[in-house]
Amino acid sequence: MNAPVQPERASHASRIQRVSTRCGVEAWLVEDYTVPLVALEFAALGGSSQDPAGKPGVSYFLSGILDEGAGPYDSAAFHERLDEFAIELRFHTDRDVFSGHLRTLAKRKDEAFDMLRLCLAEPRFDDEPMERVRHQIEAGIRHEINDPDSMASRAFFETAFPGHPYGRAVHGSLESLPTIGRDDLLDYRRRVIARDAIRIGVVGAIDAATLSAALDSIFGDLPAKAERAPVADVKPAAIGTRKVIDLDIPQSSVRFGGPGLARRDPDWIPGLVVNHILGGGVFSARLFREVREKRGLAYSVYSHLAPLQHAAMFMGGTSTKNERTAESIALIESEILGMAEHGPTADELDKAKKYLIGSYALNFDTSTKIAGQLVRIQLDDLGVDYMDRRNGLVQAVTLEDTARVAKRLLGEGKLLVTVVGRPVGLYSE
Structure with a gap:
């Protein structure tokens, strides 16, 4: 422990x-x-x-x-x-x-x-x-x-x-x-x-x-300088397409995503709030409510921001019955497009900020977690005072910020989707 x-x-x-x-x-x-x-x-x-x-x-x-x-x-x-x-x-x-x-x-x-x-x-x-x-x-x-x-x-x-x-x-x-x-x-x-x-x-x-x-x-005995091979900055390809991999199983596994936000992007914190409201792994998220609670299409559905060193991604996933996979993907795309076009509500923003601020302390409840956060902040070059500034940055996010960033992040709602299973009526594009 x-x-x-x-x-x-x-x-x-x-x-x-x-x-x-x-x-x-x-x-x-x-x-x-x-x-x-x-x-x-x-x-x-x-x-x-x-x-x-x-x-x-x-x-x-x-x-x-x-x-x-x-x-x-x-x-x-x-x-x-x-x-x-x-x-x-x-x-x-x-x-x-x-x-x-x-x-x-x-x-x-x-x-x-x-x-x-x-x-x-x-x-x-x-x-x-x-x-x-x-x-x-x-x-x-x-x-x-x-x-x-x-x-x-x-x-x-x-x-x-x-x-x-x-x-x-x-x-x-x-x-x-x-x-x-x-x-x-x-x-x-x-x-x-x-x-x-x-x-x-x-x-x-x-x-x-x-x-x-x-x-x-x-x-001290390690080499003084790394000799890393150059890695090109890149944007995800094939956005707006679907790839179906046939596998004889009763339900399909789905991954979806598109371009995201770099960790040092000035819109990162508003983007974090937008994603939390959309599919950030909590019961109040739109995707959870619409896909699981209202329609019972899947047990779990989520989205997250994935800021790699040389690419920025918005990603998510779910698993659902083959005969309901097409419906689930259509609903996910609809919710993403709705968020892009209209942004969150004031009530959603208020609840998201309270959760993100209140839960942040859980990143520092053990010595190992704190050490990991110290390393992550150094890798992301956020500054030694980031842990003190972070909750204030979240609190400062406005409804106008989230509407603007939702449109920037999610665009026209187009996604790259990969599906493994035998989804009824769904084919590679």
């Missing part, structure tokens, strides 16, 4: 220390001695978009193998040591970012920091764990290629981003996975996980001087 953090009495920004080190990395630190824990999150820009074009899945493979032995410890010894000192350590990748998570008792921080250092600087990539992880990923891919939701999402990105790194599967493919070797992992680590690309957030029972020395040890 993550450490609970006491309610704030001072501003978030006043508690954040920017800790610089001799090796050139910087971390944002929030000292908190409520419980004797330390949480560290880091992220390196790159993610699966840095996979070689012919080898999707390198980044994902690396995230699964880094904690399977390092330095003097083989896989079994490494995990025994993590268990012995109660250290939580894992890695993750998405389309834009390779990230790491560490949580430890404060009294074991030296051992924990050294384990993270070994993962990054001296990974072993021994034959047995390499093949074990490869088989685990292969099993996951085999599941995904027969899972309707995964198929619909994969088809959406392939169709929206043909020939672009975002169109490739993050987890790789059954064809690429056997070709990924030790040299590919080492090359990715060298090119992507470098000191100038890393953003770090730390929360817990540690002071700035101790952290600075630890960061020099953990990250």
Whole structure:
């Protein structure tokens, strides 16, 4: 369980220390001695978009193998040591970012920091764990290629981003996975996980001087500069079309979307409010009311903003019976068009602002969540005072703002739609 953090009495920004080190990395630190824990999150820009074009899945493979032995410890010894000192350590990748998570008792921080250092600087990539992880990923891919939701999402990105790194599967493919070797992992680590690309957030029972020395040890042996391949900025393609993938199942999985808003766009906060009202995953959202409550077409329906580093997306999804898929998609498109043309009501705006402001504190109720937020704010370049400013930005959104941004975001209501199943009367366009 993550450490609970006491309610704030001072501003978030006043508690954040920017800790610089001799090796050139910087971390944002929030000292908190409520419980004797330390949480560290880091992220390196790159993610699966840095996979070689012919080898999707390198980044994902690396995230699964880094904690399977390092330095003097083989896989079994490494995990025994993590268990012995109660250290939580894992890695993750998405389309834009390779990230790491560490949580430890404060009294074991030296051992924990050294384990993270070994993962990054001296990974072993021994034959047995390499093949074990490869088989685990292969099993996951085999599941995904027969899972309707995964198929619909994969088809959406392939169709929206043909020939672009975002169109490739993050987890790789059954064809690429056997070709990924030790040299590919080492090359990715060298090119992507470098000191100038890393953003770090730390929360817990540690002071700035101790952290600075630890960061020099953990990250000091990494390359000074990343050598990322350029990734083109891109807009989603095939908007206004539908792609149906035939699968003999009783209900269809649907993904839909179109252009969105970049995270640094001045209209991001009004766009966040608009999406919350439209389909932001709450019972009051229009899509939920119209699709589920009034007509019983689906158990769940949602939409969200997806600001990638090189593309901005508005996305959503649902699952429904084959014979009602066409009706559900038509209703979703109608609601999106209605929001674009007329915007929210004053009552919807008021409720959305109250929810978004009131729920924001849930992002900071554990040390791990706070550390993650510190990293995310650095990646998005929002400024050290963003956590203090954010609710005021939401409160300042007006009905005129939401009407304007709804029209800009949703346009004519046209969507790229991918469907997996046997939807009655619905065909690829």
